[in-house]
Structure formats: C-alpha cells, structure tokens
Amino acid sequence: MTSTQGAARTAGISVALAVLAAVFLISGARAARADTTDPASELAPAQVRAAERFAGHDGLYAPRGLLVEHHRTGKLERIVLLLGRRTDGATVLADPTGRLYTGGLDDFRAHNHLLTPDDTMVTYRDITAVAPHETVTVSGHTRPDRTPWTVAGISAGAAVLLGGAVLLVRRARRARGGAQGEETAADGGAAAH
Structure with a gap:
C-alpha cells in the first residue's frame, strides 16, 4: 500500500468515525432528553464510587461517552466515563475500572489502561464541560514521552x-x-x- 493509499484509508476511517460519533452523540442526547434510558445503568459500580469519593454527595455527575474503534479488531465499542464535578468546580473523569483522571481528556489519553495508541476514539473536545458540543477524533492513548x-x-x-x-x-x-x-x-x- 502506498503512502497516498494509507492516507486515504485513514481519512476514510476518520470520516466514518465522525459520522458514527455524530449519530452516537445525537442519539445519546435524544435518549437522555426523552428519559428512555438511564445513563447510570451503563456505569460500573467502581467508577461511581470513585467519582463520588472525589466530588462528594453535593457534586454534579454526568456520563461522557467515547466511541472507540479498536485497531487490532476493527470493532467499535462505547465506553462511558463518569464526569464528577465538585462544588468548587474541580472535575474528574472516572473510567469503568474506577481510575480517576483530573486533567480531562489529555490526562485520560495519557494514563488510561483501556486503550492503545493505535485505537481511535471520538468524543467531546472539552469532555469536562457542563454542556460540551464540539467533537474530536483522537488516539485512544498518547505515546509516552x-x-x-x-x-x-x-x-x-x-x-x-x-x-x-x-x-x-x-x-x-x-x-x-x-x-x-x-x-x-x-x-x-x-x-x-
């Protein structure tokens, strides 16, 4: 495969992921507005406990979806992170294993044990915002410095x-x-x- 063909394939994958992400995020927003699904049902008990330890009982909690394409298998997976926001404004993301990430999306990408640098994910650019709206396609994990x-x-x-x-x-x-x-x-x- 030439570098041009590789670039075209990568661009095609990015466009497909962007379209799937839009459908995923829009359908998730509609479901949340219509109260047809309980977002808490997708959360692991370990991540709920971890976020609650950080944000406390007065904190604000919101699920944040990631649409992930695993490089090795080509399969798509939805991973839900739990955003916890304390009353002082500090935020944390809790993954399904209960690991906490206080530095937003960049911290999650640098330190998670769920994804590899070859995996691709679509999520909100500002994943810790109260009302995020802009999506981004990034690698699932950053390569270590x-x-x-x-x-x-x-x-x-x-x-x-x-x-x-x-x-x-x-x-x-x-x-x-x-x-x-x-x-x-x-x-x-x-x-x-």
Missing part, C-alpha cells in the same frame, strides 16, 4: 565514553613517561662511559 530516558541514556553513554577516553590517555602517558625515563637512563648511562 521518552525524552527524559533518551537524554539520560545519551548522557550515560557519553560519560562512559569520556571516562574510557580519560583512562586510555592516562595509560598512554604513563607508558610514554616510563619509556622516556628508561631512554633517559639508558642515554645517561651510555654518555657517562
């Missing part, structure tokens, strides 16, 4: 190379100094006779 490890590895390698070079130079100087001392002694002894 390996910069600190890379810098540390390069620094350690450079230190080892520098230390080795210093040892070689010292050894060469000692060897040269010893050889010069022997030559001086040999020259001095021969000159005296």
